[in-house]
Amino acid sequence: MGLIQKDRLETIIPRVMVYVVLVIVSLPLFIAYGWLFLNSLSDGAFGGIIPNKFTLQNWRFLWSEVRIGTTAFQSIWPITWNTFVLAAGITVIEILIAALSGFALSRMKFAGKDLIMKLTIFLHAFPGVALLIALYIVLQKLNLLDKLLGVILVKVALELPMATWMMKGFFDGIPWDIEWASYIDGCNRLQTWWKIIIPQLKPGIAAVAIFAFMSGWSEFIYAFTFIYSPENYTLAIYLKNLIGDFKMLDYGLLCAAGLFYMIPTILFFIFSQKSLMKVSFGGVKGPN
Amino acid sequence: MAPVTERSVMLERDAQLEEKNLFQKLKDTCQAASFLAPFLIMIILFFAVPVILTAVLAFSGMDFKLQWNFVGLDNFIRILKDPVIPQVAANTLVYVVFTCIINVGFGFLLAVMTAYFIKNESVGLFFRTLWLLPRMTPSVVYALLWIWFLEPTENGMLNIIFKSLFDMQPHNWIQDNPMKVIIFANGMIGASFGMIVFSAAIKSIPEDYFRAAMVDGANDFQIIKNIIIPFLKWPIMFATIWQTLSLLTSYEYILLLTDGGPLFDSEVLSLFAYHKAFANFEFGYGAASAMVLVIIGALITLLMLKLFGYERMMNPSKLGN
Numbered sequence: 001m002g003l004i005q006k007d008r009l010e011t012i013i014p015r016v017m018v019y020v021v022l023v024i025v026s027l028p029l030f031i032a033y034g035w036l037f038l039n040s041l042s043d044g045a046f047g048g049i050i051p052n053k054f055t056l057q058n059w060r061f062l063w064s065e066v067r068i069g070t071t072a073f074q075s076i077w078p079i080t081w082n083t084f085v086l087a088a089g090i091t092v093i094e095i096l097i098a099a100l101s102g103f104a105l106s107r108m109k110f111a112g113k114d115l116i117m118k119l120t121i122f123l124h125a126f127p128g129v130a131l132l133i134a135l136y137i138v139l140q141k142l143n144l145l146d147k148l149l150g151v152i153l154v155k156v157a158l159e160l161p162m163a164t165w166m167m168k169g170f171f172d173g174i175p176w177d178i179e180w181a182s183y184i185d186g187c188n189r190l191q192t193w194w195k196i197i198i199p200q201l202k203p204g205i206a207a208v209a210i211f212a213f214m215s216g217w218s219e220f221i222y223a224f225t226f227i228y229s230p231e232n233y234t235l236a237i238y239l240k241n242l243i244g245d246f247k248m249l250d251y252g253l254l255c256a257a258g259l260f261y262m263i264p265t266i267l268f269f270i271f272s273q274k275s276l277m278k279v280s281f282g283g284v285k286g287p288n
Numbered sequence: 289m290a291p292v293t294e295r296s297v298m299l300e301r302d303a304q305l306e307e308k309n310l311f312q313k314l315k316d317t318c319q320a321a322s323f324l325a326p327f328l329i330m331i332i333l334f335f336a337v338p339v340i341l342t343a344v345l346a347f348s349g350m351d352f353k354l355q356w357n358f359v360g361l362d363n364f365i366r367i368l369k370d371p372v373i374p375q376v377a378a379n380t381l382v383y384v385v386f387t388c389i390i391n392v393g394f395g396f397l398l399a400v401m402t403a404y405f406i407k408n409e410s411v412g413l414f415f416r417t418l419w420l421l422p423r424m425t426p427s428v429v430y431a432l433l434w435i436w437f438l439e440p441t442e443n444g445m446l447n448i449i450f451k452s453l454f455d456m457q458p459h460n461w462i463q464d465n466p467m468k469v470i471i472f473a474n475g476m477i478g479a480s481f482g483m484i485v486f487s488a489a490i491k492s493i494p495e496d497y498f499r500a501a502m503v504d505g506a507n508d509f510q511i512i513k514n515i516i517i518p519f520l521k522w523p524i525m526f527a528t529i530w531q532t533l534s535l536l537t538s539y540e541y542i543l544l545l546t547d548g549g550p551l552f553d554s555e556v557l558s559l560f561a562y563h564k565a566f567a568n569f570e571f572g573y574g575a576a577s578a579m580v581l582v583i584i585g586a587l588i589t590l591l592m593l594k595l596f597g598y599e600r601m602m603n604p605s606k607l608g609n
Contacts, residue, residue: 021401022401022402022406026415026418031445035433036429096326097327100323101323101324101327104323105324111317125533125589125593127536129540132562132565133562133574133575134338134339138334138337153334160330214424217426218426221540235426239428239432240544243428261429269421
């Protein structure tokens with residue numbers, strides 16, 4: 001009897017310890033994101049941790065202009081729209097191109113297919129950031145510098161290899177019979193692709209689209225490097241400038257602006273908790 | 289005239305078939321090319337051309353006027369002679385090695401805790417999702433959290449903690465420990481990569497192994513050492529090389545947190561190339577520094593392909609099986 005209890009104790013103690021350790025190492029995350037939220041709504045003195053009085057003053061950038069000294073920051077709404085255009089543009093173009101190339105790689109026989117498959121994987125691993133300087137020259141030659149479209153195209157190209165590979169996987173999972181039936185009914189390949197195959201892939205495409213949108217929404221380095229006119233700024237650049245001017249001065253404002261920027265991220269987390277871990281590997285190629 | 293044998297008829301038919309096949313093949317390739325055209329155009333414009341351009345730029349002295357004036361090997365000689373390069377190289381090495389250790393080591397710990405010790409699937413999932421949060425957070429907001437945490441006045445979180453524990457005066461953490469700051473900030477993001485890969489791999493170990501070990505009376509530590517680690521050999525190797533590659537070339541968080549400073553105390557090679565090009569407008573010199581990274585990047589990518597094979601590269605959590 002005593003032996004069994006000792007045994008159970010030996011298995012239970014490490015498990016309890018693991019919970020304790022996990023909670024402790026995760027504590028900074030709770031605190032950091034909790035602080036971001038609380039501070040955006042409180043009238044706390046500077047960077048203090050304990051929230052003071054409830055206020056909406058930190059969110060003033062939503063309805064009035066933010067001033068520091070004599071310089072005024074531009075309204076956040078056009079910038080939010082820019083960010084949306086950037087993210088949505090990346091999503092749409094990336095999905096369209098990847099769906100075409102993924103289909104070709106999955107269903108067609110042609111010379112050089114193997115080579116393209118290998119190239120896709122090579123490029124997925126290859127660090128695109130190392131090409132930033134040359135990309136600047138390419139965009140300049142294409143007259144796309146300082147334009148959202150330039151950043152959109154660069155981002156799409158960098159994410160295409162992975163998206164194509166994922167799309168190919170989805171196409172591989174669709175039985176040939178459905179496609180044959182469509183050919184027999186007289187569709188050509190493009191019609192079949194658009195009318196028969198793509199509708200079958202909605203969940204997969206949605207997953208790729210969400211990740212493309214999220215990465216476009218959070219994009220910093222390319223937008224920061226290739227865009228310099230304030231009217232083309234995205235939220236990332238806006239917030240970077242805001243941090244530069246307001247850190248140590250007004251963390252409430254910074255938190256509110258940061259939280260505003262994070263709204264899509266938060267929604268994404270709430271709605272896709274379960275499916276997140278299953279597909280997240282595809283989106284995991286972040287900055288590192 | 290040759291007699292019409294059965295064989296010659298067959299040969300003729302084969303030849304006709306082959307001709308038809310060739311025609312069909314050509315048609316197939318054309319069709320595939322039309323589906324692949326947008327993909328290939330994008331890859332050529334934004335991968336192939338930039339690689340060539342980086343190589344050509346590296347031999348030019350292009351500056352803010354964006355004019356090509358070739359200077360031969362001058363840029364590379366300049367890199368070798370640049371007085372800050374030894375420090376930049378040392379920083380790069382320290383940054384990559386230590387961040388990688390955090391990424392892989394801490395990622396492994398998180399994976400073992402959430403995928404092996406915690407049997408309740410949704411609790412494990414909750415913690416893994418939580419640790420994915422820094423990665424999904426826009427980098428500027430993530431940097432803001434660190435800037436506040438390390439704020440140099442007495443209102444900074446770390447200063448408040450140290451004051452209450454050791455009664456210490458406020459410290460300017462970013463100024464005094466720039467390397468540690470960038471290593472920790474990047475480590476916390478990279479850990480989720482290892483965590484995802486490793487926990488998927490742990491989940492794919494057949495349950496029988498754990499049961500057999502339990503029957504034999506193995507404790508948790510022995511199970512980790514003798515079952516989990518051997519199974520995760522390939523995923524661990526994969527994550528290490530992958531992270532080395534991405535850490536070598538990523539500088540987004542460094543740019544946001546320290547911008548390489550103070551002076552060159554946290555400047556790494558990739559950021560050095562960026563600064564040369566976009567702060568000093570020495571595109572040629574910047575490209576030469578980036579060229580070093582492009583070559584290292586291509587070599588590591590090839591090494592990975594060789595080690596892990598093409599199919600498995602896209603699904604590293606299954607590497608163990």
